[in-house]
Amino acid sequence: MTGSATPATPATPPGREARVPLLELRDLRVTFPVAGGVARAVDGLDLLVEAGETVGLVGESGCGKSVTALAILRLVGPDGHIAHGSSVRLEGRDLLALPGKEMRAVRGNHVALVFQEPLSALNPVLRIGAQIAEAVRAHESVTRATARWRAIEMLTMVGLPEAERRARQYPHQLSGGMRQRVMIAMALVCRPKLLIADEPTTALDVTIQAEILELLAELQRKLGMAVLLITHNLGLVAETTQRVAVMYGGQIVEEAATEALFARAAHPYTEGLLAAVPRLDEPRERLRVIPGQVPPATSWPAGCRFHPRCPYAWERCRTEAPPLLEAAPGHRARCWLVEEPARRTRADAPPGEKP
């Protein structure tokens, strides 16, 4: 516990100082004009993803996690604005400065994206084999026959039974789990270095989710890619990631090795989230609740953005916005409690058992 107030920069794992990280976000800010103001959806976000690792980006609706994913690929739409001074670097290359044509070469080729709803991401009137072949030909100058062969090879790799026959089918002929396999095949056919998976299994049943997770882990080992897993599901994060960043109010509020975060959550928001999830392994009488709700992105509260919902908040939290502070080596939290740990006593009695 150093308790230093210096705004920490993204933690670099020891011994890797000289290497350029695979993905480096610095001070990423994305705004959207909305009726009655500007929504600061992502508001000064720093994040590192090293080659081959799996990083979880967790948070609830409206925290900015999906906008972060889209901003990495510059897909925030005509209304979204990535602020000047933001930086998105892939192996050192500034993606925000790339001309459109070069950016298109990055998308799909170096960085691929998988969404929650595979049916809306697939073209309903194109056979799935043709869609994947198209992805290959968009990035590599290969013949149609080669592209088609690559598509079938990839469909086999994602475990689609009878890949050759399936390649001639349309998306509606496949089940939800198979469609998500097709999406993954399409995302990985150009062997990207980074896969951004935005709630990849949220629309799927839990047994199908288990299949897809095994598949992603296996493909990651085979292809050596890094995965940025964006999810609201803390169970998924615990089971699949090495590092995790928790978002609240457009910012990262806590970042740590996954085991450390689940063992000792430093930020009261993370602590609250972990206590609010019903547990399969250890049922509890009553769930702890985070009072109130996420404020709108047009008017983040002054001081710490979480202070109106925080059980520990004191005067300082209402006026001074905390930077990310180092709670332990490699474990940072945007919370004044890191400097004043003695204040971690709840004003209210912890809502315990039923009366």
Add this chain to the structure above:
Amino acid sequence: MTGPLLDVRELATHFTRRAGLFGTRTETVRAVNGVSFTIGRHDTLGLVGESGCGKTTLARTILRLVERTAGEVRFDGQDLFALGPAALRRMRRRMQIVFQDPYASLNPRMTIGRAVREGLEIHELARGDAADRRVVELLDEVGLGADAVTRYPHEFSGGQRQRAVVARALAVDPDFIACDEPVSALDVSVAAQVLNLLADLQARRGLSYLFVSHDLAVVRHVAPRVAVMYLGRFVEVGPAAEIYERPKHPYTQALLSAVPVPDPKTRRARIILAGDPPSPVHPPPGCPFQPRCHHPLKDATCTAVRPELRELAADHRVACHKAD
């Protein structure tokens, strides 16, 4: 009165739909295919299963929102399918349902106050000033302020809307609420608020719930008794502690092993099921789970004979030839 509040026997709900290129053929979807259970007073039955297993159809059939094909439902001793329209309406006052999507369940042009008041008026429970006061009390009971009365659904967050839906269900002072995925569309922190609210209401009013969810952790949290549904039938039913600690049916075992647990130190072996769930139009012969079953003793009996539920431990019943 003694006896269970809700007594469901051999209930089946089949749908016919047109199939084939020109819709000339019909096929039968056996959504619910012979289900029996009881729910006591101040009791909760948790119902888990994956998409298409028939859990939502079951909940709707019990409230007669969908017509049954066979079987019977007794509510407080009365045969629900024998009731005439007026008697059914009186009975409906005592049975309510809360759906997954609170926005779709609320009329966007109706204030929250009117939505809650409607039930009071339809069932002639209160009118005028008394109704106004009752609406405010109900909103207060679910944690919404009196200012909600004049506001519209779009002005609220998902969690607040679901509270409003619960207030509307409570307006008619029901004995039973079927909760169909009531927190599945909500964020973690908000879902916890609504789950605690449902628990408080049950304690205060002695309500009974049928709690339908795909989320096994949520069901464990709310229900002392749990039924696992697969392809229109219960494959396992029993006390929650039994089912979660000692699951007997291979499907329950797979389902539980697939749920990610928010603790990176627990590394459990996942049972990966082969293939997708079969269609309720053409259920496989024998045991409905047999094509995906990983049980080491699976044999010809499983593919030939459909197993009935049998009691393996106190109140713990399993439909599997090989479970012990």
